[in-house]
Amino acid sequence: MRQQQRHLESKIYFPVIIGFPLAIWAIALFFYSGPLILSFEEVPVQRVLGEVTASLVLTLLGFNLLMTTRARWIEKIVGGLDKMYLIHRQSALLALVLLFLHVVVSPRYPEINPGKPLGVLTLLLIFTGIAVSAIPFLKRHLPYHKWLTIHRFMGAFFLLGVFHALLVPTLFSKLPLVRSYILGIAFLGTGSWVYRALLYRWIRPHRSYRVTDVKRLGNAVLALEMAPTGAPLLSLPGQFAFFKFPGIDPGESHPFTIASAPDQNRLRIAIKNLGDFTRSLQKQIKVGCTVKVEGPFGVFTQNRSSAKHQIWIAGGIGVTPFLAMANNFDNSEMNVTLYWSVCRKEDAFFDNELQDLAEHNAGLSYKLWVSDENGPLTAEKMPETRNPEKIDVFICGPETLRRSMKAQLLAAGIPKRNIHSEEFSFR
Ligand SMILES: Cc1cc2nc3c(=O)[nH]c(=O)nc-3n(C[C@H](O)[C@H](O)[C@H](O)COP(=O)(O)OP(=O)(O)OC[C@H]3O[C@@H](n4cnc5c(N)ncnc54)[C@H](O)[C@@H]3O)c2cc1C
Structure with a gap:
């Protein structure tokens, strides 16, 4: 429990x-x-x-x-x-x-x-x-x-x-x-x-990894797979780590959520191109690059909740913690619905993977929400919120989505303590 x-x-x-x-x-x-x-x-x-x-x-x-x-x-x-x-x-x-x-x-x-x-x-x-x-x-x-x-x-x-x-x-x-x-x-x-x-x-101890696979998903998202060259990082689904790519930016390390289930041999991250560093990473990253990983950090994990009924709400690249959680989903007693809100259908790079996971896990449902076609995702459009006392909600995505969703969920009667969110920014 x-x-x-x-x-x-x-x-x-x-x-x-x-x-x-x-x-x-x-x-x-x-x-x-x-x-x-x-x-x-x-x-x-x-x-x-x-x-x-x-x-x-x-x-x-x-x-x-x-x-x-x-x-x-x-x-x-x-x-x-x-x-x-x-x-x-x-x-x-x-x-x-x-x-x-x-x-x-x-x-x-x-x-x-x-x-x-x-x-x-x-x-x-x-x-x-x-x-x-x-x-x-x-x-x-x-x-x-x-x-x-x-x-x-x-x-x-x-x-x-x-x-x-x-x-x-x-x-x-x-x-x-x-x-x-x-x-x-x-x-x-x-x-x-x-x-x-x-x-x-x-x-501060860090782990060394080597990039084993690079996928450029459209112009803006990069999915990297890496394998440890020494002891692996042990994380819980939903946690993040600081990644330094010495060949690209030897100075600063950047936080990214681990988007794969805990695995000793492999680690995946998905990175949205949002500024100088992520842009140069898009251009320069190659298979074989060295990566220094520090972590794991974060408490946006399922240890936060004991609720059997959960809603996971992801906005855009905020899907990364849920990719890890869904890939680690093995609890038939739980009933989880993942809503992934993206602007356009073409932005839903992990749609097939999530559909596949939902098909193979009885307790996991998945709904893609394309806001350009359906308007913004709201609490009203989620039937699961009609039983507010018994549900826990996890939200990760842009600040506007988090704020408005939290306000709507509170208005729908979901207690504040049952709403968990992750910020993709520290400043
Ligand atoms: C807990 C957490 C998890 C995250 N997970 C993901 C993820 O899975 N996928 C993803 O695409 N993005 C994720 N991010 C956001 C990602 O860290 C930033 O987009 C990235 O660092 C931007 O760097 P930049 O130089 O390209 O952009 P900039 O334009 O320089 O920065 C954009 C914003 O990113 C933040 N940022 C930049 N550099 C750092 C840094 N070294 N440390 C902390 N914050 C920084 C700042 O708030 C800044 O305003 C996460 C952020 C946090 C805090």
Whole structure:
């Protein structure tokens, strides 16, 4: 029997991540009997608020840096790397607001101190870094590799912020509990950044594969099969991995879902041509190319659900996790309907394979939905949604499809906890 997994959502994460430093401050101030101000011109509430907001900013950024280490245990707690990056984004925006508050409320002190100009510099850098990384309008206009380069500096900006906090005169330097907490966060954030920026590529284990088959499916999709040259990657259907093609782009690794059932000797991915890297891959990839695979990652697997009745909804290339699940389908007690929505019939490259799988598995039904002919796929058009309490839904596809489908399924009475989705983007 599968165990339905519950994950830490943003509505739990934020109260905890904000509540914890607030509690530390409250305890420290409760036992502190000295003055709250550092000079006579200061207002105590401003001093405390200024430093509390700074601790919150450091906490949010420190934990954001921890998230970038892609540690499995964090992924499990949060419910997938995609969800983790969502929390990471929301955290960054909250840090931006708190940083602004910190600047507004913090009392100004007259004496010269190297921490002061450092604070101004840090403020500008963190402000620009977060704005470019997290504000949707700005990041949409920045190519991914440039966005990533700017993003990689966030750890250095965080470290400057820590130095600023340690150099300027502060109330927290007189509160051992808060001081230890700030140092702990500084250590956590800096350690995570050093690990991710410098050590990760050497320490993190990867598997070596060789491309054994290349299929160009129309102009936009590439299906690659590869075989391990050493130990194989062991994944669950629905998981993804980071793939690096050293002969084509030695720098960056890209996430792709494993589109084949778990198999020691073979791994398949299907890649849609969406940008610079995927375009050059289309042109340059050949049988025999080396591939470095890191993973598996992701919790968009059937371990998420114990429901016997499920709907799987795929939009376009979002079919890849369902290809793996359908190829691994061996449960006669389950009743699954896979809807694959594509714009045009010619885009349904895996139609024959899915039809074949449905014919050979009693519990698996498959319906291709061509939206150019039938209009958009809606919850109303899926008869299975009429028994909303007992059904689990898995969705993978473009953001517009996911959002609108989720809203419709909720309106149809399917509980939120029964709707699972995967984002094909981390930023
Ligand atoms: C969990 C997950 C599973 C995915 N599975 C598939 C799949 O099975 N098939 C498929 O075709 N696509 C999949 N994608 C999307 C795929 O990773 C991107 O389309 C690809 O990396 C685009 O790279 P590009 O340089 O060609 O395009 P760009 O134009 O540079 O990027 C397009 C978008 O892809 C994302 N992206 C680009 N590079 C990276 C990177 N190194 N790491 C993370 N995100 C990046 C960014 O959001 C970017 O905005 C998946 C993405 C995620 C997050």
